[in-house]
Amino acid sequence: MSGRSVLHRMDWITVLIFLLLVGMGWMNIYSSTYDEGNSSIFDLSQEYGKQLVFIAISLASIVLVLGLEASFYERFSSLLYLLTLLLLIGLFPFGKTIAGATSWYDLGFFNLQPSELAKTATALALAKYLSDIQTDIKRRKDQLYALLIIILPALLIIPQPDPGSALVFFALVFVLFREGLPLWYLGVALVAVLIFITTLMFGSAWVGIGLGLALIMVFLLKKPTAKIPFLPVAGLYVLAMAFSLSVNFVFENVFEQRHRDRFSLWLRLEKDPEKLEEIRKTIGYNTYQSEKAIESGGTLGKGFLEGTRTKGDFVPEQHTDYIFTTVGEEWGFVGTSTVVLLFTILLLRLVHLAERQKNPFSRMYGYGVVSILMVHYFINIGMVIGMLPTIGIPLPFFSYGGSGLIGFTLLLFILLRLDANRLKEWD
C-alpha cells in the first residue's frame, strides 16, 4: 500500500482539529513564557522555542507512523508494551529527578518521559489482548488479565511519584466496557464514588438514612407483581454502609493532610470561612489563581500577549498543566469554549472512527485512544476551572512538553493509520 493512498483515506477532520489544537497550544505557550527581551520565536533556550522543535519532531513521527504498515501495530504491540515497561523500570536506577518526581530520562537536549509513551503502548497491548480470539471478556480470568495489562504500568508510575499519570491508565477500563464488561461494574463504581463524596460532605449517618429512604421508595413504587429479593438487597445496603463507614476511616487515617485539604477545598468541607480562605491561599493557591485568571478574561479576553496574570506568572506551571488559564485570560470565554468544543468534536469523531472499524483490534485501540484523551482533557480542564481537585496531568496537544506531545501524536495517528486501512484486509 502506497503512502499516497494512506493520505487519501486519512480522516482529515481529525487531522485538522489536531493541527488547530497544537497551533493554539503553541500560541498560548508562547504567550505564557515569552519575555519582551527575547524576539526570536526560534530561541531554543525558551520553552516556546523548544516546543517548536517538539512540534517538528511530532510531525516527523507522524510520517513514520503513517509510513509503517497498519499490521505492524497489532503485531508488535506486545513488544512495544514490554519495552515501555522496561523503560519505566529503568527509571528507578537511571531516572532524572525533576521537581521531586523521577519520571525522566536525560537525553541531553531533551528529557524523555516514558510514562507518556506507555499510554500508547498499553492501549495497543490491551487492544491486542482483547481482540485475541482466545479472549472472552465475560470470563473472570480474562477480565483479570486485561486489568493487569492496565495496572502494571500504573503500578510502576505511582512510586515515581506521579499518581496523576498513573490514574490515566484506569481510563482504559472504558475499552473493557465497550467490549462487554458488564455495565453494572461501572454502576457500582459510580455508586461508590457517590457514597464517598456524600459521606465526606454529610457524614455516614445521613448517607445511611438517604440510602434507606431510597430503598423504601423502590419498595413502594415497584409493581405489585415484581419481586425484589429482600436478603440480597439488605446485604447490599450493609455493604454500602460498611463502605461509607470505611470512607471516614480512610480519609482520616490513610490520606495525608495535603490530600484531605484538596478534598476540603473541592467539596467545601471546611465551613469556617477564615480557614477556607487560608486553605485557598496555601494549598488551593494554584486553583485560586487559575480560576481568577480565567475569570479576569471575561467574554472576549484581554488579547494575545495581553494577559496581566499570565505576564506576571501568577499561575504556577502555566505553560504545562495550567495552559488553559492563558486561553481563559487572553481569549476569554470565546477562546475557552472554542477549546472545549474542539475537544468535544475530536473525541466524538474518534468514537465514530473507532465504531466504524471492522477490525476488532482497531476498534478497541480506538476506544483506548478516546479514553486516554478524554480523561486527560476532563481532569485537566476540570482541575483548572475548579471543578475537580488538583491532579497534575497535561492537556493533550496543548501543554508544553516534548514527551507528552509526541506521545499523544503517536497515540492519535496510529489510530488514523489503522482507520485509513479499515476497508482493506491485512496485506
Add this chain to the structure above:
Amino acid sequence: MKKLVLSSIIILVGISFLGRLSYLQLFRFSEDHLLEDPAVKVVYDYPERGYIYDRSGKLLVANQPAYDVMVIPREVQPLDTTEFCTLLGISRERFIGQMQKARIYSPRLPSVLVPQLSKEDYAGLQEKMRKYKGFYIEKRSLRDYKTNAGANVLGYISEVNEWDLKSNPYYELGELTGRTGIEKQYEEVLRGQKGVKYIQKDRFNRDIGPYKDGVKDLPSIRGTELHITLDKELQEYGELLMRGKRGGIVAIEPGSGEILTMISGPTYEPSLLVGRERSKNYSTLHNDSLSRPTWDRSILAEPSPGSPFKTLQALAALQEGVISPETPFTCYNGFYVGNRKRGCHCGGGTRTMNTGIYKSCNAYFAGAFRRFYDKFETSDKAMDVWEGHMKSFGLGNYLGYDLPTGRPGRIPGKDYYDRVYGDGRWSSTYIISNAIGQGEVAATPIQLANMTAAIANRGFYYTPHLIKKIGEETIDDPQYTERKYTTIDPEHFAPVVQGMADVYEKGTARWLQVPGVKIAGKTGTVENFTIIDGVRKQLTDHSVFVAFAPVDNPQIALAVYIENGYYGARYAGHIASLLIEKYLKGTISRKDLEKRMLEKTLEHEYAKPYSGEDFKINEYVW
C-alpha cells in the same frame, strides 16, 4: 447502549465545562478587574494643590512638601523593629499598632505608617529606607500659610477617613482632602486630578514595566489656583482687633457681594493644623468648649439682631404706606404693651423716623409696627407680608454663600407662632419685640452684613461670596453676579439711610466718626440670657453694629457682633469704625481708639458665668 455511553459522557463533560466557564467568565467577571488584579500595581502621582490668593493677588496659602512613611504589609520582611522605630522617631507600641491597622485595612494596599515628616526628618530617613522592604516614602504637599489670619474661612485639609473613602471613590487611603472652609468648598478645583500609572508586576511583586505600555495611564492635572475676595490686610487687622473678644465680623463690598473680611473670634493660627503636631493641636482646639475657636461665629452664631433690625421695620412700614417719614410717635421713656411698660433709652419725647433711627427709639418702632400690623385684617396676613419683606433681605434662610457650613437665622412667621401659642391665639402684642430686633428674630453676622449691603445699595444685594477668580477665569456664576431685589421700592431708602447717617452725625455713634468719610450705621444692644445651675440668668448685652460707607458711594458694608460687649457703640462700634477707616484709607488716624481696642479684652465678662459667684451685668469698666 454500550456505544453511547462514552459519547454521552463526552457531551455531558462538554456541557458542564461550558456551564462552569460561562459562570466564571460571563457571570462572575467584573469590569474593574484592574484594581483587583494582583498583577497590576497602581501608582498615583499627586499634583500640587492650588494656591489661594486674596482679592488683590497677595498670596494667602501656598504648599510645602511633607513625607509620609507608607507600608504595604504583605511585602514587609522581618526587620529590627527597635532600630526602625528609633529611625522613624515613634514608639514600638505605636509601630505595632499602626502595622496592625494597616494589615486590617489591606495587606496589599499601602497604608500610612507615620504621617507628614518634615523635610529634615525625611533627609535622614531617605538613605536608610531601602533596607526595609515593604516601606517607602510618599511625598505629599501640605499647606504653607502666608498669613496668620482667616483660619476658619480658609479651612484646613486633612487625611481622608473611612467615610470619605466609602462616599467618594476618587480618594485612596492617606490622601488629603479639604475639610472645612474654602478648602472644602473648592476641593475639586484646588486638588486637581491625581495621575494614575498602571504597572505590570510578576508573582514576586517585582515591577516588570508599564501595563499595556501605559495606554491606560492618566497624567496628573495641577490644582487650580483660587483668588478669593478677602482683603488680606483687613482680615489680619480685624483679627488683631478681635483678640480677647468673642464674636463675628463680616464685611461685604455692596456693589459686588464680595466678602472683604470674615472674622470669628477667638480664632487660631491656620498653621496649627499642618504637620505632625496637627492632631494634638486639633484636639486642643476642638476640646475648647468655652471659647470654641473652630466654631465660625461669623456664619454660625445666631443672636437676635437687636436695633439694626429697626431699619428694616422703617422700610417695611414705608413700603406698606402706613407711615411717612414725618409721622410722629411719642415716647414716654418707653411704650406700653397692654398694661406692661417696656423701657426706652432715647430720652423721651416726640419722635419721627429720623430721630427714631438715630436715637434708636423703641417706642417709635413699636408704634410703627402696630400701624403696619393693623393695616391687615388678620394677624396671619400681616405676618405673611412682614415675613416677605424681612426675608427679601436675605434673613431667615440660608444665604447661599460659598462655604460648606452656615445657619438660617430666624424670621418667625405665622406658622412659628401658631406652633408656640396655638393657632390664632396670638396677636401683635405677642410679637412686638421683633420690631426692635429682640424677641424671636435671629440672624447670623453675615446676614446682618448682607442686610446692610442691601440698604447701602438701596434695594438689592448680591449673594455674598468668597470666590473671585478660579485660575484666570473671573466667576460668572449667576448665583453671585445677579442682583437679588428686596421688596422695598428704592425711594423709601433715602429717609432710612439719612437716619443711619445721623447715627454718626448726632446719634449713638457720634464719637466714632472717621475723618473725611461719611458713614451710615446702626448700633444694637442685645439682651441675652444663659442658664446657670438651672436658673435663667441675664448676661451683659451683646454689642452689635452695622454700617456702610461712604454713604453716597458705598464701598464697604459690615456687621460686627461682639458677645457681651454691652452697648453697640462700644466694642462693635469701635471695631466697625476702625475697619472702615483701614479699608477706605489704609491707615488709622485715631491711634488712641485703636490702642484701646487692641488692649481691651472681654475675658472678665466671659469668665463671670463660670466663676460660681454672683455677678453684675452691664458694668462700665472702661
